[in-house]
Amino acid sequence: MKAAIIVFPGTNREKDMAMALEHVSGKKPDLVWHKETSLSNYDLIVLPGGFSYGDYLRCGAMAAHSPIMKEVIAKANAGTRLLAVCNGFQMLVETGLVPGGLLHNASLKFICKQVHLKVGNTATDFTRNFSANEVIQVPVAHGEGNYFVNADILKKLEDNNQIAFRYCNENGDSDHPDIAPNGSIANIAGVFNERKTIMGMMPHPEDAVVPHAGNQSGTKLFSSIVEALA
Template sequence: MKAAVIVFPGSNCDRDMMVGIEHSLGRKPEMVWHKETELPDVDFIAIPGGFSYGDYLRCGAMSAHSPIMQEVIKKANEGVRVLGVCNGFQILTEAGLLPGVLMRNAKLKFICKDAHLKVENAQTDFTANYTQGQAIRIPVAHHDGNYFAADDVLKGLEDNNQVAFRYCDEAGNVTEEANINGSRNNIAGVFNENKNVLGMMPHPERLCDPQLGGTDGKPLFDALVEALS
């Protein structure tokens, strides 16, 4: 598998993403600056978290118009796997690659802690190394992670199995109390219709090494390597 990480001004999880991919792939991905207009020949593109352009205007809105994003959109439409985490998820929605928007957290506070996620679709290249309904622990760090989509869009996501993860408790129960940011239907991550683009607010790259306190994020990258190598 050949991989690339897109780097924007204000990205601060790009190195974490690089290391997370390297743990599974065995070599570093290409790091691509946002002003580039071409991507190397890759099978997987990651858009990391952070505060691209300082989150001015609206989170991800400016980055969605960076020169490299036209190439990312083209590659995604050709079937290349694309992962957007946190700010990367916001960028993917702003670029039109994923439905919905990310709004301010319901309690208007920055959230930085471990969260539990229920795996809702384990039949994709991203999630094949998890089991259906499995509860995993993944860190979150966001102020604008409240996922919103209109009723008809939400119904389409549910009907097409495009919900990847939901916020849950440690036992895997999807409850209002477990919904850390107010997201509709407890949604923590969604796929596009073809399941080759995934956006999620929690950070799997931050739990890929036992020295970081766990490895619940590593199966995501392992699955991609197995599917694309």
């Protein structure tokens, strides 16, 4: 599997993501600067976390118009698998590759903590190694992670099994409206596009992979991708 991690001014999680991918796949991903305009022969493209362009205007809004993003969008629309985490997820909704928007956290405060997630659809290249409704623990670190869609789009997401992860408690309860740390509608932490070839999520699975992280709950996400794209 050949992977590219896109790096923008202000990105700060590219090394975490690279470490996680290399730990699971045994291969170093390429770090691709945002001014590049070509992405050839990649099986996976990753938009990592950070504070691209200082989060000015709106998180992910400026990065979504970087030179490389035209190619990212074209490759993703052609079927190349695309993983977007935190700031990357914010870019993703700005491009329209997945539905919804990411608002300021309901508390209006930056959140940095461990959270529990319940796995949704496991019949995808991103989640195939998880069990149905498996509960994992990964960190979040964001100020604008409050996922929102209107009622009609929420129904479509649920009907089409496009919800990748929901925030939950340690027992897997994701039904209580106040479980999401940021106020996300229906406790949604991550979503797929309709074809399940693109996934965006606010939590950081890459920071729950290597042994010294103290928690390896994110490993199955990366092993799923590696096995699917081998």
